[in-house]
Amino acid sequence: MAVHDDCKLRFMELKAKRTHRFIIYKIDEILKQVTVEQLGEPTQGYEDFAAFLPDNECRYAVYDFEFLTEGNVPKSRIFFVGWSPDTAKVRSKMIYASSKDRFKRELDGIQIELQATDPTEIGLDVFKSRAN
Secondary structure (H helix, E strand, O other), X not given: OEEOHHHHHHXXXXXXXXXXXXXXXXXXXXXXXXXXXXXXXXXXXXXXXXHOOOOOOOEEEEEEXXXXXXXXXXXXXXXXXXXXXXXXXXXHHHHHHHHHHHHHHHOOOOOEEEEEOOHHHHOHHHHHHHHO
């Protein structure tokens, strides 16, 4: 599975310049490559991110999660999310699962990975518990 150059470019913008809060990636099965589907503005939050994950289709996503430590120090962690809902087509789940590791290697700077099949597995509480 090829990775469109825009995927890496947008990730570098998120990581280095903080120009995006999140990025939703989609595999284009016709072109056989991963492409950027949606960019989240820095002002958008978790609810906006979760709303862009479709109920019955797989996606990859990167989320820049900002939080305060116990000492009130602002920090952030870059999460990679493999979104594969139970209602997605089996073929789609297989393609996303088999391409995930290669795609993730293209995004240098991922700190935490989450694999989710329903919204409860990527709830805000999950991000908070994994970030510390």
